[in-house]
Amino acid sequence: MAGLAPYAGNAHVVGLTGSPGVGKSTSTAALVSALREQGKRVGVLAVDPSSPFSGGALLGDRVRMQDHALDRSVYIRSMASRGHLGGLSWATPQALRVLDAAGCDVILVETVGVGQSEVEIAAMADTTIVLLAPGMGDGIQAAKAGILEIGDLFVINKSDRDGADQVRRELRGMIGLTDRAEGAWRPEIVKTVASKGEGIDEVVAAIDRHREHLVASGELDTRRLRRARDEIEAIAVTALREQWRGVHENAALDQFAAEVVAGDSDPYAAADLLLESLDALPD
Amino acid sequence: MAGLAPYAGNAHVVGLTGSPGVGKSTSTAALVSALREQGKRVGVLAVDPSSPFSGGALLGDRVRMQDHALDRSVYIRSMASRGHLGGLSWATPQALRVLDAAGCDVILVETVGVGQSEVEIAAMADTTIVLLAPGMGDGIQAAKAGILEIGDLFVINKSDRDGADQVRRELRGMIGLTDRAEGAWRPEIVKTVASKGEGIDEVVAAIDRHREHLVASGELDTRRLRRARDEIEAIAVTALREQWRGVHENAALDQFAAEVVAGDSDPYAAADLLLESLDALPD
Numbered sequence: 001m002a003g004l005a006p007y008a009g010n011a012h013v014v015g016l017t018g019s020p021g022v023g024k025s026t027s028t029a030a031l032v033s034a035l036r037e038q039g040k041r042v043g044v045l046a047v048d049p050s051s052p053f054s055g056g057a058l059l060g061d062r063v064r065m066q067d068h069a070l071d072r073s074v075y076i077r078s079m080a081s082r083g084h085l086g087g088l089s090w091a092t093p094q095a096l097r098v099l100d101a102a103g104c105d106v107i108l109v110e111t112v113g114v115g116q117s118e119v120e121i122a123a124m125a126d127t128t129i130v131l132l133a134p135g136m137g138d139g140i141q142a143a144k145a146g147i148l149e150i151g152d153l154f155v156i157n158k159s160d161r162d163g164a165d166q167v168r169r170e171l172r173g174m175i176g177l178t179d180r181a182e183g184a185w186r187p188e189i190v191k192t193v194a195s196k197g198e199g200i201d202e203v204v205a206a207i208d209r210h211r212e213h214l215v216a217s218g219e220l221d222t223r224r225l226r227r228a229r230d231e232i233e234a235i236a237v238t239a240l241r242e243q244w245r246g247v248h249e250n251a252a253l254d255q256f257a258a259e260v261v262a263g264d265s266d267p268y269a270a271a272d273l274l275l276e277s278l279d280a281l282p283d
Numbered sequence: 284m285a286g287l288a289p290y291a292g293n294a295h296v297v298g299l300t301g302s303p304g305v306g307k308s309t310s311t312a313a314l315v316s317a318l319r320e321q322g323k324r325v326g327v328l329a330v331d332p333s334s335p336f337s338g339g340a341l342l343g344d345r346v347r348m349q350d351h352a353l354d355r356s357v358y359i360r361s362m363a364s365r366g367h368l369g370g371l372s373w374a375t376p377q378a379l380r381v382l383d384a385a386g387c388d389v390i391l392v393e394t395v396g397v398g399q400s401e402v403e404i405a406a407m408a409d410t411t412i413v414l415l416a417p418g419m420g421d422g423i424q425a426a427k428a429g430i431l432e433i434g435d436l437f438v439i440n441k442s443d444r445d446g447a448d449q450v451r452r453e454l455r456g457m458i459g460l461t462d463r464a465e466g467a468w469r470p471e472i473v474k475t476v477a478s479k480g481e482g483i484d485e486v487v488a489a490i491d492r493h494r495e496h497l498v499a500s501g502e503l504d505t506r507r508l509r510r511a512r513d514e515i516e517a518i519a520v521t522a523l524r525e526q527w528r529g530v531h532e533n534a535a536l537d538q539f540a541a542e543v544v545a546g547d548s549d550p551y552a553a554a555d556l557l558l559e560s561l562d563a564l565p566d
């Protein structure tokens with residue numbers, strides 16, 4: 001990681017999220033094609049947050065990426081987020097840093113929009129794309145899952161189907177109702193038919209406009225600083241956990257836990273004692 | 284929390300999880316009735332992990348609990364888990380401790396089985412019930428989401444519908460395939476029709492058998508120790524985060540983040556420096 005540091009910081013990270021069936025993999029493959037036509041080097045991370053116990057990678061429709069399998073300027077990797085400690089937020093930043101330092105111009109991070117994963121992805125991305133499709137009740141789902149607040153760009157895929165304009169109207173209405181600071185980015189809506197490549201160039205153009213806005217407004221720096229802070233914190237916290245749980249350390253945490261279970265202490269008092277024990281941190 | 288400590292530790296915590304539509308609220312209400320008939324005091328926490336941005340409580344079908352609304356020995360509370368920092372794992376243990384100390388014999392924690400929430404609930408519960416229903420493709424979903432590994436008890440609700448025996452056969456097969464240590468609990472399967480109260484007494488009996496197993500095997504103590512450790516850690520980590528991000532503290536974390544963004548440092552080196560700065564912890 002230390003060796004990569006000087007080479008990282010150039011890639012634009014694009015998060016793609018949406019419910020199952022909206023066409024995430026097809027859209028990702030179409031975006032890769034469009035970006036490659038512009039001569040860009042592209043990284044793709046497909047993150048599956050639904051499999052807490054499996055260590056394996058689970059990109060079922062990786063086959064759709066076959067067009068790009070032999071292209072040396074495209075790197076594709078699927079990851080499962082193991083366990084609930086950290087989840088997505090633990091392994092993904094490291095993978096992003098490697099792809100960034102390796103010279104990717106754009107990194108697409110694709111994840112299923114379930115639970116909190118899309119919020120985590122949004123925290124890591126420069127541009128977050130929320131994919132919707134007509135006839136899936138996505139308008140209501142959008143409001144419910146809070147994805148309205150994370151989307152920089154809403155893509156209505158399968159827009160040759162009935163109901164695409166209805167979804168767009170609902171989205172427009174909801175975006176219009178959202179409070180937004182003066183000069184803040186107003187989320188764009190693009191209609192696509194990813195399987196035919198329709199609208200994909202507009203998506204790429206909207207990503208470019210969003211990036212220009214981020215640079216001009218200084219928000220790109222703000223987001224990257226926040227992301228670095230989060231990552232440093234996560235690493236520090238993990239190191240502390242390992243120390244607290246380490247077999248060669250004293251069994252302070254076990255002892256505190258026993259006192260809490262016995263009713264002789266409460267978790268807050270125990271946490272204070274645990275933090276005091278940090279004075280004994282080895283250098 | 285310090286005042287509650289001596290009174291906590293008696294309640295049996297039962298986690299209930301399952302996909303939308305399997306009948307979680309109806310099952311919870313039926314379990315409350317059965318437990319009340321045994322004279323037990325019951326707490327119910329309905330946790331909604333799907334709403335990261337809303338601070339409100341979202342138990343849509345709270346109306347199903349109306350039978351118990353005037354029963355002073357039943358306490359019902361719905362909670363949204365806010366944001367992704369901590370999620371379920373932050374507020375729920377505190378609510379459990381309050382209900383425990385208040386004299387609840389059993390606390391039912393109901394949550395939708397999406398993403399990682401059911402894993403977090405299982406970590407907090409003494410007994411975890413996974414609810415399934417015929418005709419929802421749950422057999423396959425069970426394997427995919429890893430819920431097989433968290434369920435102490437599988438309840439097939441709506442078992443008057445076609446396919447209940449099919450679900451049971453699939454579950455039996457999968458449970459049979461799971462590696463299990465000598466003397467470990469073998470998950471039980473119970474069929475219910477919660478809306479008619481059918482099979483609910485068997486669920487209560489299975490919970491009792493599981494509790495007896497936990498006590499006899501010493502696993503109840505093991506689980507509670509682990510839970511106390513997790514809770515102490517979470518509180519300590521949150522206190523550290525507040526300190527790292529606190530406005531009155533030095534801006535060390537911001538400076539480290541800026542160095543990482545500039546490519547002058549990497550997150551691992553920065554995390555080491557952040558941990559070293561802990562020597563300056565105020566008492």
